[in-house]
Amino acid sequence: xxxxxxxxxxxxxxxxxxxxxxxxxxxxxxxxxxxxxxxxxxxxxxxxxxxxxxxxxxxxxxxxxxxxxxxxxxxxxxxxxxxxxxxxxxxxxxxxxxxxxxxxxxxxxxxxxxxxxxxxxxxxxxxxxxxxxxxxxxxxxxxxxxxxxxxxxxxxxxxxxxxxxxxxxxxxxxxxxxxxxxxxxxxxxxxxxxxxx
Amino acid sequence: xxxxxxxxxxxxxxxxxxxxxxxxxxxxxxxxxxxxxxxxxxxxxxxxxxxxxxxxxxxxxxxxxxxxxxxxxxxxxxxxxxxxxxxxxxxxxxxxxxxxxxxxxxxxxxxxxxxxxxxxxxxxxxxxxxxxxxxxxxxxxxxxxxxxxxxxxxxxxxxxxxxxxxxxxxxxxxxxxxxxxxxxxxxxxxxxxxxxxxxxxxxxxxxxxxxxxxxxxxxxxxxxxxxxxxxxxxxxxxxxxxxxxxxxxxxxxxxxxxxxxxxxxxxxxxxxxxxxxxxxxxxxxxxxxxxxxxxxxxxxxxxxxxxxxxxxxxxxxxxxxxxxxxxxxxxxxxxxxxxxxxxxxxxxxxxxxxxxxxxxxxxxxxxxxxxxxxxxxxxxxxxxxxxxxxxxxxxxxxxxxxxxxxxxxxxxxxxxxxxxxxxxxxxxxxxxxxxxxxxxxxxxxxxx
Numbered sequence: 001x002x003x004x005x006x007x008x009x010x011x012x013x014x015x016x017x018x019x020x021x022x023x024x025x026x027x028x029x030x031x032x033x034x035x036x037x038x039x040x041x042x043x044x045x046x047x048x049x050x051x052x053x054x055x056x057x058x059x060x061x062x063x064x065x066x067x068x069x070x071x072x073x074x075x076x077x078x079x080x081x082x083x084x085x086x087x088x089x090x091x092x093x094x095x096x097x098x099x100x101x102x103x104x105x106x107x108x109x110x111x112x113x114x115x116x117x118x119x120x121x122x123x124x125x126x127x128x129x130x131x132x133x134x135x136x137x138x139x140x141x142x143x144x145x146x147x148x149x150x151x152x153x154x155x156x157x158x159x160x161x162x163x164x165x166x167x168x169x170x171x172x173x174x175x176x177x178x179x180x181x182x183x184x185x186x187x188x189x190x191x192x193x194x195x196x197x
Numbered sequence: 198x199x200x201x202x203x204x205x206x207x208x209x210x211x212x213x214x215x216x217x218x219x220x221x222x223x224x225x226x227x228x229x230x231x232x233x234x235x236x237x238x239x240x241x242x243x244x245x246x247x248x249x250x251x252x253x254x255x256x257x258x259x260x261x262x263x264x265x266x267x268x269x270x271x272x273x274x275x276x277x278x279x280x281x282x283x284x285x286x287x288x289x290x291x292x293x294x295x296x297x298x299x300x301x302x303x304x305x306x307x308x309x310x311x312x313x314x315x316x317x318x319x320x321x322x323x324x325x326x327x328x329x330x331x332x333x334x335x336x337x338x339x340x341x342x343x344x345x346x347x348x349x350x351x352x353x354x355x356x357x358x359x360x361x362x363x364x365x366x367x368x369x370x371x372x373x374x375x376x377x378x379x380x381x382x383x384x385x386x387x388x389x390x391x392x393x394x395x396x397x398x399x400x401x402x403x404x405x406x407x408x409x410x411x412x413x414x415x416x417x418x419x420x421x422x423x424x425x426x427x428x429x430x431x432x433x434x435x436x437x438x439x440x441x442x443x444x445x446x447x448x449x450x451x452x453x454x455x456x457x458x459x460x461x462x463x464x465x466x467x468x469x470x471x472x473x474x475x476x477x478x479x480x481x482x483x484x485x486x487x488x489x490x491x492x493x494x495x496x497x498x499x500x501x502x503x504x505x506x507x508x509x510x511x512x513x514x515x516x517x518x519x520x521x522x523x524x525x526x527x528x529x530x531x532x533x534x535x536x537x538x539x540x541x542x543x544x545x546x547x548x549x550x551x552x553x554x555x556x557x558x559x560x561x562x563x564x565x566x567x568x569x570x571x572x573x574x575x576x577x578x579x580x581x582x583x584x585x586x587x588x589x590x591x592x593x594x595x596x597x598x599x600x601x602x603x604x605x606x607x608x609x610x611x612x613x614x615x616x617x618x619x620x621x622x623x624x625x626x627x628x629x630x631x632x633x634x635x636x637x638x639x640x641x642x643x644x645x
Contacts, residue, residue, distance in 0.1 A: 021488035024270045025480075031271070031459030035452065049264075052455060057261035059270050060495040063488035067496070072489050073220035074497060078545040078589070080218030095219040103227030103500075107257065110250035114258075141257050175485045178280055179322030182330065183599040190603065 002157055003169060009154035010069045010172050013147060017066025020058050027055035050125045050132035061140050065147035068155065070174060085167050093159035096152060104148045111141030200236070204513025207232045211504070211554075221550050225500030229253070233507040249507070256502035260495060264455065265371045270491040271458030272362050275443075276318035277483035278465035279436070283474040285314060285327050287432035294425050295433075301403025301410035303339055304349045305396055307332040311353025312392050313433075316360045317440055317465075321585055325354035325593045329600040342409040343605050344613030345402060351593035351610065352395055352617035355585045358548065359578045360388035361444055362458065368494065368552050369574045373560055377454050378447055382639040383571045384578065385448075390634060391579060391624045398620055435471065439464045448642060494549055501553045518562055528566040532573075532629065535559045536580050543584025551581065572635045576628060582621050586614040 034048035067073055080088060118135040125132045161169045176184075198206070207228055214224045233249030260266070293306040307328060315324045328350045336346035358365050361381035370377040403410040420428075443461040446452040452460070469475035508514065526534065542551050556577060563570050585593045594610045601610075628634055 017488055017492075018485055021481075021484040024274050024484050024487045024491075027267070028271060028274060028459045028462045031456055032463045035456050035460055039452075052267050053262045053264055056267040056270055056491075059488050060491040061261060061499075063492040064496050067489045067492040068220070070489060072493050073222055074493055074547050074549050075218050075220045076215050076545045076547070076550070077218045079216060091217055092219070095214065095217070095224075099214060099219060099227040100223045103223055103230050106230045106250060106253060107226065109245065110254050111257070113245070113250075114254040137261055138258060140261065141254060175482045177320075177322065177486060179320075179326040179596055182326040183596070186330075186600045 002161055006154045006157050006161070006169070007172060009150050013065040013069045013151045013154075014172070014174065016147060017063040017069075020062040023055040023059040023062075027052060027059065030055065046128040046130035047132055050127055050130070050134075054132070054137055057137050058140060061144045062147070064144055065151040068148065068151045070171075085162055089159040089162035089168070093156055093163070096156040096159065100152050100156075101149070104145055104152060108142055108145035108149055111138075111145050115139040115142050201512040201516040203232065203235065204508050204511035204516065207504075207508060207511070208513060215550070216545065221554070222496040222500035225497075225504040225554070226253075229500070229503030229505075229507050232511070233503065236507055236511050249503075252506055253503050256506065257499050260498045260502060263371065263498075265377060266367065266495060266498070268362075268377070268454040268458040269364055269367055269494060270487050271455065271462050272319065272364060272367070273490050274483055274487045275458065275462040275465045276320055277486050278462060278469060278480070279314070279317045279439075280320065280323050280327075281474070281476075281479040281483060282465065282469035282472055284432060284436060284468070284472055285310070285331060287428070288314065288436065289328075289331055291425070291428040291432045294420055295429055297413070299400060299403070300407070300412065301399045302413065303332070303336050303341065304345065304399040304403065304410055307336065307349050308353045308392065308395050308399065311350070312356050312360065313436060313440070315354055315357025316362075317357075317436060319357040319363055321354050321358060321593060322596050324357060325350060325596040326600050328354060329597045333597065333601055337602075337605075339413060340411045342613075344609050345399075345409050346613070347594070347597055347601075347605065347610040348613035348615075348617050349395075349399060350597055351586055351614050352582075352620075354593055354596075355582045356388070356392055358585075359384060359391065359582060361385065362440075362447070362454070362461070363578070364494065365548055365552065365578055365581070366574070367454070368549065369556065369577065371498070372552060372557050373570045373574060375570055375574065378450070379639045379643060380571060380574060381444065381454075382448055382642050383635045384575055385638050386634050387575050387579060387624070387628055390627065391582075391621065394620050394624055395617065398616065435468055439468060450642075497549055497553050504554075505557065514558070514561060517558060521562055522565060526566075528568060529629075531562070531566045532568060532576075535573075536576060536625070539577055539580050540583060543581055544590050548581045548584070552577070569632065569636065571639065572628065572632050575635050576625055579621060579625055579628070583618050586621070587611075587618050 030048055030051045034045055038044040115135065115138045118138040123134045123138070125134045158169055211224060211228055215221055230249055230253060233252060234247055237248040289306060289310045292309050293303060296302045296306045296309065299305050310332065311324055311328055318324060333346055333350050337343060357363065361384050363384070366380045366384055367377050370380045399410070403412070439461065443457045446457045447454050466475065466480070469479070539551060539555070542555055560570060563573055584590050588611055591611065591614065594607065594614055597610055598607050
């Protein structure tokens, strides 16, 4: 039941993260287009600069919760990884309550007031006469914050599950860094040869 | 408690929480908000009217539209695409044949492959694991000392975080308010100096202690000159050209780092298409990993911005600065001390945390000691190579261990990395004694 709830949240964060990863491609293509029309045709666009940081902001900010669900935010695990899983879960749950939720909730609530004001006045960028709307970038703060709160809840529930079961619940399968794929493959092979011999 | 004392408490709690292993971005944000609420507290004010909330959203927005950071996802995407273009095999083979004449040729070819590939990808783990599967067994088979072979793969794999276009320098530039273009120019000579010292060391080993790096049998891999040039043109030249044009465009001031990075990412995809290794799956994976790694780096900025403003508002910066200046250190002592602290921080922490949280503490003191922030930044970037190579962190060593045959011990890999750690330290001394190594190229290109 709790497990299902956690997976649902993971899935939401993952879908949002994957969807917004397209912004990385649009950032690439948009900037390349600008390079071509500016340097080759001497006819720069009025929107490329604004588009570039809109896309950059979207890709990293909206992927924040997804990164959390993959355990991808930087942490120093020098001591952490040596503890028993129960100790890890106890410490982590405490820290989620003390350090995660206050900061992220503040971001969500303050960001909402900040973003909605920008929407109300239909704020546009001052960088160019094209009048690229700036409010989507500002509204990302509360939306990204809300996703973070959601994913943080899932992570805190993972700690609860771990405390109950004594071990960390499994995570959904997803894209992995190349080195992790290679290491997992190597470990599998080694285990295979040991069984064989 | 006085305000600066509160600031120190804030820093103390941060260090403690980092050490117990909570994701740093959130700790920073929560401490910034909590202590900020205290710092900006005005009796009778509505809770959410506190200035700290304005600060939090404003700082977050500043990171969201910070055009110095826009190139981060682009360089990441370029790296992930190159990583998946499956070009390492032929690159290594062609360099190996081309370098056949030099002593310890396999090791030199490994270093050269690592340097080029790491420069393009900038991801330590990928380079070390890939080369650990490709070059490491070949060196072992050729009778190389396993320690030397391990050190070569690890040290070569770490060069990507230093040699431009490196993400680390973008992040440092954003923290120190130095243009990335200048930093890239500054890192060129030191980067190649370090790589050159590595090569020199291996060649010397091959020359003076050939039993550690025996030459390949004469008949093996004998190819005609024309054949070799064809191989090089096919597998070495395209990647080299991609990197050179990206860097060249940035350094010559033809394109901004963002534009060059975008063209680089596009070029990486074209490269994959040309090598017939382009897949939609590879592209999707690259995009997703780009999003995740960008989030990892940039959320750290979001958290640290508010923390740093509150810390400074409470007078924490001034307190530390006054304390250090009060010690009346000589510039060299200060530099040694600060680099030693960064060296030690590299054991438990990753470079992102060090550069975004701890390096800014030193930055305001640099003018007092007459140290150029560019030189300092390059020293930090070189210094942090050691964190990847030496225990307890030694990520490169662990990556290599994960893909090497069980007969190779972790302790062997560690001891193989040590000579390279010493070379890093020697390089730092050279850079300090001759700051021109860093300052010459930016001065030449951009004056002042």
